[in-house]
Amino acid sequence: MWGWFPWRRTALRKRVIVNLEDKAFAGVLWAKRGPLLVLKDVTLMQHGAADTPMDGEVLVERSKVDFIQVTGG
Structure with missing residues (x-):
C-alpha cells in the first residue's frame, strides 16, 4: 500500500509539511x-x-512532492 513511503505509518494521521518546488502545505x-x-x-505556505x-x-x-516533514502529533 505505501511501498514508496518507507516510514509509512509514522506519518499517517500526523501533522506534516509537504514540500513542493514552489510552495508547501x-x-x-x-x-x-x-x-x-x-x-x-x-x-498553504508560499515564500x-x-x-x-x-x-x-x-x-x-506524490510525484510533485520534494520531501515531507513530520512536525508533530
Whole structure:
C-alpha cells in the first residue's frame, strides 16, 4: 500500500509539511489514494506571502512532492 513511503505509518494521521518546488502545505496527512496524498486541516505556505488556510481536503500528487516533514502529533 505505501511501498514508496518507507516510514509509512509514522506519518499517517500526523501533522506534516509537504514540500513542493514552489510552495508547501502544512496539515494532517490523512490518507494515500493511488498517486495522491490526502491532507486535512491544511495551510498553504508560499515564500513571501502570508499563510493561507485551505477549506476542505487538499490532494497532492506524490510525484510533485520534494520531501515531507513530520512536525508533530
